[in-house]
Amino acid sequence: MSPRSLVKLGGLVDTPGQPLRKPDMIEKLDLLSPTAIPNDLTVAQAQAPHGSPSGALLLMLTSRKPSHSTSYVNIKFVNSRNLRYRSKEKMDLIQSMLELEFLKVGDLVLGLDVYPRFALNTKHGEHGWVYLWLELDSDGSRVVYVGKAGGTLARRCMQHASGFAGGSPTGIKHAANISNGIKAGKRYEIWARKAGVISLFGEADISMCEVEERALIQKFRPIWNKEQHVTNMRR
Incomplete structure (x- = not known):
């Protein structure tokens, strides 16, 4: 076509x-x-x-x-035994996230002050989330970061934005990765899901966001998460 x-x-x-x-x-x-x-x-x-x-x-x-x-x-058409179907990989990843009940909630873009900022398309007042940063380019798409929000998603994004502006060494590295990626033609999407809750030790509505974050890091192997985090999970 x-x-x-x-x-x-x-x-x-x-x-x-x-x-x-x-x-x-x-x-x-x-x-x-x-x-x-x-x-x-x-x-x-x-x-x-x-x-x-x-x-x-x-x-x-x-x-x-x-x-x-x-x-x-x-x-x-490209032979799948020699080269991967890039568009199919992207669709497979999106399908996998939808099956896990993730929804796209916004994008990471460059602000006027050159630091990345969060452009959320909706406000979520509930507490307890897990979220993914999805990197997209002509080669396909991949999850580059997995995180959790014990409070609201918006508040967690504000914490990241503070880190981007010099608030933490990790935030500075993330800001550089995002800025360089956008300048190279890449896009970054934010996907999130409300973490499940359980009853534990007689206490109701205990958020599973930390456990889900660990499981998602193991599932997607995001390159921006600390390698030590993945290693510790396997011990």
Whole structure:
């Protein structure tokens, strides 16, 4: 499809506002956007000719203008045994987070004072959260940081912002990583979920945010979390 069509397709969302997932039939296929495909062409038929390489797809594109002849574009999809499907990896990660009941709650952006700031799209007054910082670029997406908020999510973000501005050595390192990443064309999203609660020692509503944070660090192996934290969990 044309680049414009791919961008439009990637912006489709469902009723809750989450990105639409690929149908199972084409889940393992990369969506390519050769610039040779004009925006005024539509896909009429897809077929693989006899003798074509494995994974190759022939798209017959018919112009909306009758005077134009039929055009053919041979698109070879990446072999999953040699290279990873980057778009599929991104969708797999998003799907995994949705299954864990995470929702996107905002973005990390550069402020006017050059320090990163939190652009939250909603306020959460409840206490007890776990959250992820998701890094996205042309190579795919990855969880780079996992954290917990014993209080409100907004208050925890304010603490991070203070660290970015020189309040802590770790905060300064995070600020540098985020700033350098954004300048290199990367994006950073904030995803969060309300941590579960349990009753323990006769006390009700004990937040599981610390336990969930540890489990998520072990699951996603975020590169910005302290390595010692991961090592201590395994002892």
